[in-house]
Amino acid sequence: MNRTDWETVIGLEIHAQLTTRSKIFSGASTAFGAEPNRQACAIDVALPGTLPVLNRGAVERAIRLGLAIEAEIAERSVFARKNYFYPDLPKGYQISQYELPVVKNGAITVQVGEGEAAYEKTVRITRAHLEEDAGKSLHEDFHGMTGIDLNRAGTPLLEIVSEPDMRSAEEAVAYARALHTLVRWIGVCDGNMQEGSFRIDANVSVRPKGETRLGTRREIKNLNSFRFLQQAIDYEVRWQIETLEEGGTVQQATVLFDPERGETRVMRTKEDAHDYRYFPDPDLLPLVIDRAWIEEVRSNLPELPQALRRRLVEAHGLTPYDANLLTASKELADYYLAAVAAAGQALAKPCANWILGELAAKLNRSGIEIGESPVLPAHIAALVRRVQDGTISHAGAKKVFEALWTGEGQDVDAIIEAQGLEQVSDESALESLVDAAIAANPKSVEEFRAGKEKALNALVGQVMKASRGAANPQRVTELLRRKLTG
Amino acid sequence: MPAIDLDRIAELARIELTPDSAAAFRADLQRVLALVDRLQAVDTTGVAPMSHPLDLPQRLREDVVTEADQRDALLALAPTAENGLYLVPQVIE
Numbered sequence: 001m002n003r004t005d006w007e008t009v010i011g012l013e014i015h016a017q018l019t020t021r022s023k024i025f026s027g028a029s030t031a032f033g034a035e036p037n038r039q040a041c042a043i044d045v046a047l048p049g050t051l052p053v054l055n056r057g058a059v060e061r062a063i064r065l066g067l068a069i070e071a072e073i074a075e076r077s078v079f080a081r082k083n084y085f086y087p088d089l090p091k092g093y094q095i096s097q098y099e100l101p102v103v104k105n106g107a108i109t110v111q112v113g114e115g116e117a118a119y120e121k122t123v124r125i126t127r128a129h130l131e132e133d134a135g136k137s138l139h140e141d142f143h144g145m146t147g148i149d150l151n152r153a154g155t156p157l158l159e160i161v162s163e164p165d166m167r168s169a170e171e172a173v174a175y176a177r178a179l180h181t182l183v184r185w186i187g188v189c190d191g192n193m194q195e196g197s198f199r200i201d202a203n204v205s206v207r208p209k210g211e212t213r214l215g216t217r218r219e220i221k222n223l224n225s226f227r228f229l230q231q232a233i234d235y236e237v238r239w240q241i242e243t244l245e246e247g248g249t250v251q252q253a254t255v256l257f258d259p260e261r262g263e264t265r266v267m268r269t270k271e272d273a274h275d276y277r278y279f280p281d282p283d284l285l286p287l288v289i290d291r292a293w294i295e296e297v298r299s300n301l302p303e304l305p306q307a308l309r310r311r312l313v314e315a316h317g318l319t320p321y322d323a324n325l326l327t328a329s330k331e332l333a334d335y336y337l338a339a340v341a342a343a344g345q346a347l348a349k350p351c352a353n354w355i356l357g358e359l360a361a362k363l364n365r366s367g368i369e370i371g372e373s374p375v376l377p378a379h380i381a382a383l384v385r386r387v388q389d390g391t392i393s394h395a396g397a398k399k400v401f402e403a404l405w406t407g408e409g410q411d412v413d414a415i416i417e418a419q420g421l422e423q424v425s426d427e428s429a430l431e432s433l434v435d436a437a438i439a440a441n442p443k444s445v446e447e448f449r450a451g452k453e454k455a456l457n458a459l460v461g462q463v464m465k466a467s468r469g470a471a472n473p474q475r476v477t478e479l480l481r482r483k484l485t486g
Numbered sequence: 487m488p489a490i491d492l493d494r495i496a497e498l499a500r501i502e503l504t505p506d507s508a509a510a511f512r513a514d515l516q517r518v519l520a521l522v523d524r525l526q527a528v529d530t531t532g533v534a535p536m537s538h539p540l541d542l543p544q545r546l547r548e549d550v551v552t553e554a555d556q557r558d559a560l561l562a563l564a565p566t567a568e569n570g571l572y573l574v575p576q577v578i579e
Contacts, residue, residue, distance in 0.1 A: 020549045021550065022550060041556060042560065043553075056547065056549060100537075142568055146576045147568070282538065286543060
């Protein structure tokens with residue numbers, strides 16, 4: 001038998017915890033880190049007789065996300081009960097949305113890969129629906145019992161479900177990252193993956209290349225980092241292909257990824273899949289969203305990463321790769337835009353280079369967020385301008401940057417002055433150095449006059465050396481050229 | 487009349503059935519299904535599915551924390567609690 005070429009098919013379900021102050025159906029706080037059960041009120045613990053009342057803030061965030069992914073916002077959507085028994089779900093059902101979700105038919109275009117191999121990929125988003133989170137079970141031993149903390153019960157979630165449009169782990173990670181950037185950008189989710197604010201389930205299947213029907217999928221549950229997402233998919237794809245090539249079959253199943261062993265293992269198979277028996281929740285009326293509300297939310301949306309990326313390429317002349325890096329977070333993009341606003345758009349490129357180069361390296365090394373950077377956008381702008389007008393060399397600018405970073409100085413011009421970094425650009429001051437270099441290097445002069453351009457560099461080098469690096473190399477070059485050809 | 491998998495239904499509802507009560511439940515469920523069959527027979531072409539008997543939109547509350555901490559009072563209602571946690575028979579899925 002010929003070796004089959006396989007195609008990987010991936011769809012993601014992402015649970016984003018919304019940034020509301022209170023819960024989706026009660027007025028209890030959603031703040032992270034409280035003592036167990038201090039933020040679980042009568043509604044959250046499902047005391048008989050309590051009723052849910054929907055949080056306007058949760059709906060508003062769903063609309064924001066829907067608009068940001070160019071989706072339809074349902075004029076009318078319905079909450080349903082998803083029934084299953086688990087002690088961290090005290091009602092015996094989760095309030096979710098089933099047949100009529102609040103958001104449907106969206107899409108997001110993401111950059112995959114780097115450099116020459118980079119390409120754009122559009123991932124369709126089937127739906128996004130509102131639901132409540134469950135509490136937490138603590139399985140440490142309490143005399144053979146399980147402890148239940150219901151602080152998280154009732155925290156609003158938006159479950160964002162993609163179409164099976166991704167064809168590699170790399171594409172899945174690019175999509176998940178883009179969505180992670182987007183939800184933080186528009187302020188609907190804090191994106192904190194350690195705290196579980198952004199959790200990923202990956203549906204993975206393989207099929208022979210050219211086949212149009214989908215293979216049997218397995219769902220990898222609860223991935224809480226992009227690295228695990230990549231590793232889990234890579235392992236799962238290898239396992240499925242091996243299984244099929246050895247003549248086996250893939251059974252539909254829910255699996256868990258074990259980061260320590262780097263492998264997935266079955267949690268439950270199709271036979272013991274839950275039967276959720278969804279039905280409309282009689283405690284909640286249909287959610288109706290009018291056009292005026294949607295337009296109001298739209299008018300408050302910031303420029304989205306995709307649009308900004310396009311603007312940075314078209315109007316600022318950046319590469320798509322740099323534009324992608326600068327729009328990795330709203331904080332970084334705002335920093336860059338503030339620097340360019342101060343420096344002038346003509347200096348956008350050097351601003352981007354300083355931010356993605358020197359500054360990003362420093363931030364990375366010291367684990368500081370861009371918002372806490374001691375070097376401010378105005379500093380970058382001043383630095384770039386002083387390089388541009390020839391006051392300092394690039395090497396001098398690095399020294400100024402260092403002084404700004406350490407806090408040794410706060411003002412670019414003052415640092416240039418204090419450290420004597422100003423280049424000598426004054427012609428009369430340079431002229432004697434240039435004349436001396438010409439006199440001392442007749443061979444280079446002769447070569448240059450004979451048409452050897454490179455010989456000029458040697459002369460420039462001599463002048464730079466004589467000035468101990470203080471001369472402005474551009475001016476020196478001009479002056480030399482004038483004197484030798486004039 | 488469709489077959490009723492009583493054991494499966496009891497399992498989903500976490501209800502334990504004795505042989506006596508099983509017979510009674512089976513008869514009750516059969517009557518429920520018969521009623522559903524009558525409903526299914528109605529022609530609903532062109533009728534929008536109803537998700538709630540009241541023809542009203544959901545009222546929304548502002549996103550404000552209004553609930554004070556009532557942990558101790560709520561924990562006191564539970565059969566077992568310790569260190570601020572509700573305790574339940576051990577569950578490992």
